[in-house]
Amino acid sequence: MTVLVFLDSAFEQGRVVDASRPQLMATDQGATRGDGVFESLLAVDGGVRKEQAHLARLASSAGALRLEIPDAEAWSRAIRTALTEYAASTPDRPEAVVKLIATRGVEGAGPTAWVAVSPVPAATRRQRETGVAVLLLDRGYDSTVAQRAPWLLLGAKTLSYAVNMAAIRHAKEHGADDVIFTSSDGKVLEGPTSTVLTARHRGGVKTLVTPQLESGILPGTSQGALFKAAAEAGWQLGYGPLEPKDLLEADAVWLISSIRLLTPVTAIDGAAIPTAPELTAELAALVDRFL
Amino acid sequence: MTVLVFLDSAFEQGRVVDASRPQLMATDQGATRGDGVFESLLAVDGGVRKEQAHLARLASSAGALRLEIPDAEAWSRAIRTALTEYAASTPDRPEAVVKLIATRGVEGAGPTAWVAVSPVPAATRRQRETGVAVLLLDRGYDSTVAQRAPWLLLGAKTLSYAVNMAAIRHAKEHGADDVIFTSSDGKVLEGPTSTVLTARHRGGVKTLVTPQLESGILPGTSQGALFKAAAEAGWQLGYGPLEPKDLLEADAVWLISSIRLLTPVTAIDGAAIPTAPELTAELAALVDRFL
Incomplete structure (x- = not known):
């Protein structure tokens, strides 16, 4: 089931609504033009992870769209309300997806903002263990x-x-599970819903590399938190540019995101690539300690 | 006011709903991921223009998204129902915007589809007369x-x-009204909500030119109808590639779309360009006869 809480200035803690009923205007510009911003957070045992990083990115996305959205405190209160409702209705689910959405609303009426809490899909949980086969697809941008x-709005x-x-969908139609986008000038960018990570382990030195932000990718909140934790654990860090050959030559490649967490890439364009279970285990332990 | 009619297999003529109330699920993938397709049609005196061209493009867009949407007949019936309701509620408005929207719906529940009829915004009507100043902006794709x-999905x-x-928004922040997108390899593409047209009138020969479809632009239903009508009226036709210099050297440039119709471009990147009121009048008369 889903719990929905709208941010509403008349309800300081957020307005809980019936998620089984229509709650959005059909003329909301979120629905008619995809004109809005969002974040997906993981809740574990009633608390959300990386809340401030997600709220900061939500505010940054809204700024790029010139969208005035509620402040971080209002979001935090609505998240608390939604998690309390969710825990009461679904006591046996330790994990949940907490989605924050803000749209431009109905023309002339101001933004619409809500928090939705729902179970983590089984397929998502499964991919953490099985890993994913990816296709490299051109994102069209240099x-x-x-x-x-x-x-x-990159x-x-x-x-x-x-x-x-x-x-x-294209990847699934061609026998893969997910995608790593590349730029028209041949650089590795990101997944459609994740950040790309690669690792090298040479001569006792472990190095974690991710594409550089300037290439127009989303700043990954999980990548950011993992880089901080990995540096404290003695890893070297690097920021692209990465090319497809760098993925093939790495000791391991992962897609990392807030809900699916650290997911090994097992094949690229139909060819198996090395995985490094010991590196995955080490990094996954760091991811599990995200707050 | 807006009239809303949902396509619903239990209501052959469409299900009329109260547009002043929320009618969409907050978990609809149209609202959470912009995952759906749409068309905007002009209704004049109770009839919609270019209905079959719009329904064909809607079906083509849905195909690109692997989205199963209701068939053309069901859309037509819902459009009729919506226009009848609209005429009853708003008898003094000869023109209206008829929007067709189909989304991927709530996961597992199948697509959501509706027709919305609303007045043509005053600013849109005004631009038909005043024309628009545009900025050329890079669309990022070659x-x-x-x-x-x-x-x-280009x-x-x-x-x-x-x-x-x-x-x-970027154009308005920089003193312009609208945008003509260019490709990363320097070709003229389209407006964010319109097709680009240019005209030359040399030695008694009138030629209408639009960018070629293969450049990844939307096939314009108004451009298509105007090309047909203009050819019958003795115009020569051409299909790009166009470059920015071609816009500056043309006798006139227009943005054409279903609602704003044929809108003269009066300036590009801050510099006035020639307009050709007699060509505009001639082509606008053809546009006014669209069925």
Whole structure:
């Protein structure tokens, strides 16, 4: 089941509504134009992980869209309300997805904002264990355009995810599970719903590398938290540029995201690649300690 | 006011609902991921224009998204129902916007589809007369990527319009009204909500030119209808590629779309360009006869 809490200035703790009933106007610009922003957080045992990082990114995405959204405190209160409701209704589920959505609302009426809490899909949980086979797909943009074309919203997490969803469908139609986007100039970018990580373990030195933010990818909250934890654990860190050959030559490649967590990539474009179970175990232990 | 009619297999003529109440589930993938397709049609005196062209493009967009939507007859019946309701509630408005939307719906529940009829915004009507100043903005894609990367959905009219809206906001923040997108390889593409047309009138020969479809633009229903009518009226027709210099050297440039119709471009990147009121009048008369 899903719990829904709308942010509403008349309800300080958020307004709990019946998620089994329609709650959105059909003229909301979130629904008619994908004009809004979102975040997906993982809740474990009643608490959400990386709340401040997600709220900061939500605010940054909203800024890119010139969208005025409720402040972080209002979101936090609504999250608390939603998690309390969810725990009461679904006591046997230690994990949940907490989605924050803010849209431009009905024209003239101001933004719409809500928190939705729902179970983690079984398929998502499964992929943490089985890993994913990916296709490399061209995202169509070159890795320098984000800097000069802010209207492309490349660093913002908007509701306009049709291309991300189409890319995943394309992968599934071709026998894979997920996608790593590449730029038109041949750089590794990101997954449709995740950040790319690679690792090398050479001469006793462990190095974690992710594509550079300037290439127009979303700043990964999980990648950010893992880099901090890994550095404290003695890992070296690197920031792209990465090319497809770097993925093939790495000791391991993962997709990391807030809900699916650290997911090993097992094949690229139909060819198996090495995985490193000991590195996965070490990094997954760090991910499990995210707050 | 807005009239809303949902397509619903239990209601052959469509299900009329109260547009002043929430009618969409907050978990509809149209609202959470911009995962759906749409069309905007102009209704004049109770009839919609270019209905079959819009329904054909809606079906084509849905195909690109692997989205099963109701058939054309069901849409037509719902449009009739909505226009009848609208005429009864708003008898003094000869023009209306008829929006068709189909989303992927709530996961596991199948698509959501509806028709919304509302007044043509005053600002839109005004721009038909005043014309628009545009900025040329990089769309980030090169003009050949659409052919090799179908997952980018470049020929589909999806609900993921955040970039289109951001580009128009960017133009307004910089003193313009609208945008003409260019490709990363320097070709003229389209407006965020319109098709680009240019005209030359030399030695008694009138030629109408629009960018070629293969560059990843939306097939314009108004451009298509106007090309047919203009050819019958003796115009020559051409299909790109167009570059920015071609816009500056044309006798006139227009943005054409179903609601705003034929709108003269009066300036590009801050510099006035020639308009050709006699060509505009001639073509607008053809547009006014669209069925």
